[in-house]
Amino acid sequence: MASPEERAGPEIAVAVVGAKTPGNIGTIARAMKNYGLSELLLVDPPALDPDGEAYGFAGQAREDILPNADEISFEDLTENYYTVGCTATTNEDPANHMRYPAKTPRELADSLEGIDSTVAIVFGRERVGLTNEELERIDTICSIPASAEYPSLNLGQAATIVLYELRDLALSESQHPEDLHRRAPQPEIERLHDQFAAYLDAIDHPENKQPKARRLFRRLLGRADPTPREVRTMQGLLRTGTERSESWHPDRE
Amino acid sequence: MASPEERAGPEIAVAVVGAKTPGNIGTIARAMKNYGLSELLLVDPPALDPDGEAYGFAGQAREDILPNADEISFEDLTENYYTVGCTATTNEDPANHMRYPAKTPRELADSLEGIDSTVAIVFGRERVGLTNEELERIDTICSIPASAEYPSLNLGQAATIVLYELRDLALSESQHPEDLHRRAPQPEIERLHDQFAAYLDAIDHPENKQPKARRLFRRLLGRADPTPREVRTMQGLLRTGTERSESWHPDRE
Numbered sequence: 001m002a003s004p005e006e007r008a009g010p011e012i013a014v015a016v017v018g019a020k021t022p023g024n025i026g027t028i029a030r031a032m033k034n035y036g037l038s039e040l041l042l043v044d045p046p047a048l049d050p051d052g053e054a055y056g057f058a059g060q061a062r063e064d065i066l067p068n069a070d071e072i073s074f075e076d077l078t079e080n081y082y083t084v085g086c087t088a089t090t091n092e093d094p095a096n097h098m099r100y101p102a103k104t105p106r107e108l109a110d111s112l113e114g115i116d117s118t119v120a121i122v123f124g125r126e127r128v129g130l131t132n133e134e135l136e137r138i139d140t141i142c143s144i145p146a147s148a149e150y151p152s153l154n155l156g157q158a159a160t161i162v163l164y165e166l167r168d169l170a171l172s173e174s175q176h177p178e179d180l181h182r183r184a185p186q187p188e189i190e191r192l193h194d195q196f197a198a199y200l201d202a203i204d205h206p207e208n209k210q211p212k213a214r215r216l217f218r219r220l221l222g223r224a225d226p227t228p229r230e231v232r233t234m235q236g237l238l239r240t241g242t243e244r245s246e247s248w249h250p251d252r253e
Numbered sequence: 254m255a256s257p258e259e260r261a262g263p264e265i266a267v268a269v270v271g272a273k274t275p276g277n278i279g280t281i282a283r284a285m286k287n288y289g290l291s292e293l294l295l296v297d298p299p300a301l302d303p304d305g306e307a308y309g310f311a312g313q314a315r316e317d318i319l320p321n322a323d324e325i326s327f328e329d330l331t332e333n334y335y336t337v338g339c340t341a342t343t344n345e346d347p348a349n350h351m352r353y354p355a356k357t358p359r360e361l362a363d364s365l366e367g368i369d370s371t372v373a374i375v376f377g378r379e380r381v382g383l384t385n386e387e388l389e390r391i392d393t394i395c396s397i398p399a400s401a402e403y404p405s406l407n408l409g410q411a412a413t414i415v416l417y418e419l420r421d422l423a424l425s426e427s428q429h430p431e432d433l434h435r436r437a438p439q440p441e442i443e444r445l446h447d448q449f450a451a452y453l454d455a456i457d458h459p460e461n462k463q464p465k466a467r468r469l470f471r472r473l474l475g476r477a478d479p480t481p482r483e484v485r486t487m488q489g490l491l492r493t494g495t496e497r498s499e500s501w502h503p504d505r506e
Contacts, residue, residue, distance in 0.1 A: 027407065027410065030406075030407055030410070031406075031410060033400065033403050034399045034400055034403055034404070034405075034406055034410075035399065035400060036400050057407070059403070059405070059407065060403050088428065089428070090428070090429055090430060090433060095482045097480075097482065097483070100433075100434075100480070101432075101433060101434030101435070101478075101480055102429075102433045102434065103433065103434070104429075104433065107433075143429065143433065144417070145420060145424075145427035145428070145429055146287045146288065146417075146420070146424075146427060146428060147286065147287055147288060147289050147424055147427065147428070148424075148425075148426045148427055148428045150286050150287055150312070150313050151287070151427070151428035152287075152312070153283075153284075153287055153413075154280065154283055154310070154312065156410070157280065157283070157284060157287075157409070157410065157413040160406075160410040160413055160414060161413060161414060161417050164397070164399075164414050164417075167398060167399070171398075171399075171400055171401075172401075173401045174398040174399060174400065174401055174404070175341065175342070175343070175398070175399060175400070175401045175404035176343055176355075176357075176396065176398055177343060179354075180343060180353075180354060180355045180356065180357065180360075180396065181353075181354030181355065181356070182354070225354075227350075227353070227354055229348045229350065230350070
């Protein structure tokens with residue numbers, strides 16, 4: 001991925017409106033740090049005691065994001081940021097534009113890509129979320145898909161999912177190595193298949209059954225996408241078995 | 254989406270190994286309920302007091318998932334389930350197969366689709382996760398991408414992200430209406446453009462500047478994917494302005 005200097009795209013802040021539970025604000029701060037965001041805006045927040053749950057739940061975000069959070073009015077928020085309001089409930093009735101149309105978090109990430117603006121992802125209160133009066137002032141609606149029977153996510157969990165989906169906009173790099181899974185080059189895999197064929201010969205697997213066994217092994221490896229190390233190790237193990245089987249004599253038993 | 258009876262695919266359980274914090278188990282139970290899962294397996298769990306944090310954090314999962322959670326040994330877990338171990342840390346060295354290769358949660362969801370098996374998504378302890386001894390017994394590794402500087406997610410937040418990504422395997426339907434955003438049919442949008450052209454005429458916008466203004470409006474609407482209601486409302490509002498402008502006379506001012 002590109003370094004932070006090279007990335008074009010929005011500056012993303014997170015705003016929490018009227019939350020009552022300090023622990024949720026700590027959870028959100030931690031998710032922000034996990035996903036490369038730093039600007040936390042609080043509208044009408046509860047008191048955040050340095051020895052309390054907000055700091056207890058914030059992980060390393062207790063060092064920077066929480067102490068640097070800014071208290072802001074809802075008016076200043078909508079005046080200065082392109083606001084995205086997160087809500088569990090969407091309108092069924094497409095004639096009602098309070099919560100319609102909405103984007104999923106993944107669609108939101110796509111839509112923000114390449115937009116050079118100051119965006120605030122806005123989360124509402126526990127249980128009731130954002131009020132209709134607040135939603136009227138908000139530019140775009142985002143709704144996290146969840147169970148029709150129980151779509152209401154906990155505030156901190158909802159924020160975690162949205163920030164996870166926005167990761168490519170904010171993170172210059174993840175903790176993952178370049179390849180989470182490297183498939184061995186095909187010629188190396190073919191050498192393993194050759195070794196397997198030699199092994200079948202050496203263990204005197206019936207000749208008319210060898211093609212079927214080779215096919216089975218090809219399908220198995222074909223689905224497993226073996227790594228270079230897996231291919232080399234399996235080849236070595238089969239080679240030893242091949243050699244030992246070739247020098248085996250029934251009368252030495 | 255298909256109804257639960259029609260879905261083919263894995264039965265997905267969630268296993269939590271050696272967690273110390275009841276609140277995290279409650280958070281995981283809630284995410285399970287939000288994403289259509291019900292089987293919670295606990296290896297070496299803390300006591301779950303019905304008046305404590307586990308039940309406090311579980312939302313509606315306090316009614317069923319938490320009280321029905323099964324305590325199980327790690328051996329019984331690996332013996333009976335296709336186990337997927339979740340870890341923040343992956344191996345940089347592709348010759349070390351303890352935490353390599355790994356799938357992202359999204360890749361995991363793809364790989365499980367259509368597999369008719371009993372799968373357990375396994376989460377480890379707070380801070381240290383799953384031990385190497387445990388990982389050796391586990392079939393597949395899943396790692397959530399996060400910030401290279403701070404990739405360590407809170408246990409409950411990590412589970413929330415993984416279960417969110419697995420949603421299509423477990424949920425028969427989400428709370429969202431069929432269309433989260435319906436674009437108006439193109440002929441309706443074209444009628445709005447006709448109305449806009451008539452409006453430009455009526456307000457005596459200079460004739461040589463009209464094509465440019467029409468293009469601007471077409472680009473704006475083209476990016477906004479207007480809904481049928483948006484198109485109809487804007488058309489009506491412009492029609493009224495057109496009519497009033499047409500009957501305007503400077504000498505009546």
